Amino acid sequence: xxxxxxxxxxxxxxxxxxxxxxxxxxxxxxxxxxxxxxxxxxxxxxxxxxxxxxxxxxxxxxxxxxxxxxxxxxxxxxxxxxxxxxxxxxxxxxxxxxxxxxxxxxxxxxxxxxxxxxxxxxxxxxxxxxxxxxxxxxxxxxxxxxxxxxxxxxxxxxxxxxxxxxxxxxxxxxxxxxxxxxxxxxxxxxxxxxxxxxxxxxxxxxxxxxxxxxxxxxxxxxxxxxxxxxxxxxxxxxxxxxxxxxxxxxxxxxxxxxxxxxxxxxxxxxxxxxxxxxxxxxxxxxxxxxxxxxxxxxxxxxxxxxxxxxxxxxxxxxxxxxxxxxxxxxxxxxxxxxxxxxxxxxxxxxxxxxxxxxxxxxxxxxxxxxxxxx
Numbered sequence: 001x002x003x004x005x006x007x008x009x010x011x012x013x014x015x016x017x018x019x020x021x022x023x024x025x026x027x028x029x030x031x032x033x034x035x036x037x038x039x040x041x042x043x044x045x046x047x048x049x050x051x052x053x054x055x056x057x058x059x060x061x062x063x064x065x066x067x068x069x070x071x072x073x074x075x076x077x078x079x080x081x082x083x084x085x086x087x088x089x090x091x092x093x094x095x096x097x098x099x100x101x102x103x104x105x106x107x108x109x110x111x112x113x114x115x116x117x118x119x120x121x122x123x124x125x126x127x128x129x130x131x132x133x134x135x136x137x138x139x140x141x142x143x144x145x146x147x148x149x150x151x152x153x154x155x156x157x158x159x160x161x162x163x164x165x166x167x168x169x170x171x172x173x174x175x176x177x178x179x180x181x182x183x184x185x186x187x188x189x190x191x192x193x194x195x196x197x198x199x200x201x202x203x204x205x206x207x208x209x210x211x212x213x214x215x216x217x218x219x220x221x222x223x224x225x226x227x228x229x230x231x232x233x234x235x236x237x238x239x240x241x242x243x244x245x246x247x248x249x250x251x252x253x254x255x256x257x258x259x260x261x262x263x264x265x266x267x268x269x270x271x272x273x274x275x276x277x278x279x280x281x282x283x284x285x286x287x288x289x290x291x292x293x294x295x296x297x298x299x300x301x302x303x304x305x306x307x308x309x310x311x312x313x314x315x316x317x318x319x320x321x322x323x324x325x326x327x328x329x330x331x332x333x334x335x336x337x338x339x340x341x342x343x344x345x346x347x348x349x350x351x352x353x354x355x356x357x358x359x360x361x362x363x364x365x366x367x368x369x370x371x372x373x374x
Contacts, residue, residue, distance in 0.1 A: 047270045050306025054096035060086045062296045066114035067279040080110035112164040120144040125166035132160040152194040165230035170255035185227045206262040215245035215270040228278040233286045242280040249311045267311040
């Protein structure tokens with residue numbers, strides 16, 4: 001039979017210590033995930049915050065997820081807005097005021113990023129897929145002077161992916177960068193020229209290891225492991241990827257963007273504590289990185305474009321030992337635990353469930369420890 005034991009003072013002390021560690025985030029990140037609570041040493045002391053450029057006051061622009069700079073100002077899009085008035089391509093002046101909008105001819109699924117070609121063509125990345133259920137993704141192409149963008153559909157060679165970042169290579173070919181979450185992101189590009197009346201297959205070109213940092217951000221270490229936007233310098237000789245915490249800038253000396261991302265060592269510019277940073281672009285002179293955050297659900301917080309010196313104060317990342325160069329389409333296999341799958345944006349719910357499971361497990365351990373067998 002079992003004899004009920006007594007929970008001694010020592011056991012109570014050990015239980016209290018474990019609970020305190022759980023609540024304080026002292027246990028490894030794999031055990032407890034607390035958004036907004038930086039892991040040990042994650043506070044970015046001495047890191048300069050971005051310089052405000054202008055504030056976006058139009059109420060339609062609360063879910064900004066993509067931005068490019070133009071000679072006259074900026075072009076921005078919302079993140080898969082449900083409101084029809086927000087499903088537009090917005091053109092802003094240099095004071096962040098809306099000067100015109102362009103409607104989509106049909107409803108986009110989940111617009112996440114923007115890129116601008118050397119001829120002024122605006123590319124809208126309709127590539128978000130939180131549930132990883134889309135059969136196709138797309139890019140909308142708005143040529144200079146056009147009244148509406150044209151949709152080009154694409155399909156992945158392996159399985160659906162959530163993605164929030166788009167680049168153009170030297171030839172103007174779009175490159176999709178998956179969101180990731182496991183420390184690596186993957187690159188995909190069309191196998192043939194895009195056509196509006198066809199679905200173009202994508203090919204996997206390689207993977208990039210996201211550099212590890214300790215920059216403070218609302219999502220703690222989770223926010224440092226995903227890619228939420230990308231940008232190309234006006235001269236094409238640099239590209240930048242961003243997470244919720246940092247910008248990673250790569251040199252592209254020979255015009256080969258894929259090679260730069262998969263074999264290069266980026267310079268890091270911290271973007272500390274941006275509310276939900278998903279947009280990045282270069283200034284027209286290439287000297288600055290510009291960012292803007294979503295502000296949905298934050299009535300008192302207006303989206304503000306911030307300016308950071310382009311790598312002027314950035315640190316250099318350790319060599320990306322896990323990155324690989326361009327590979328065959330079947331060789332780059334995305335990790336199964338990429339952030340952004342079903343419920344990818346519901347981190348608080350998943351985190352709460354994880355903490356509850358840990359506490360239940362702890363209760364079971366304590367029950368077992370003070371229950372003796374004959």
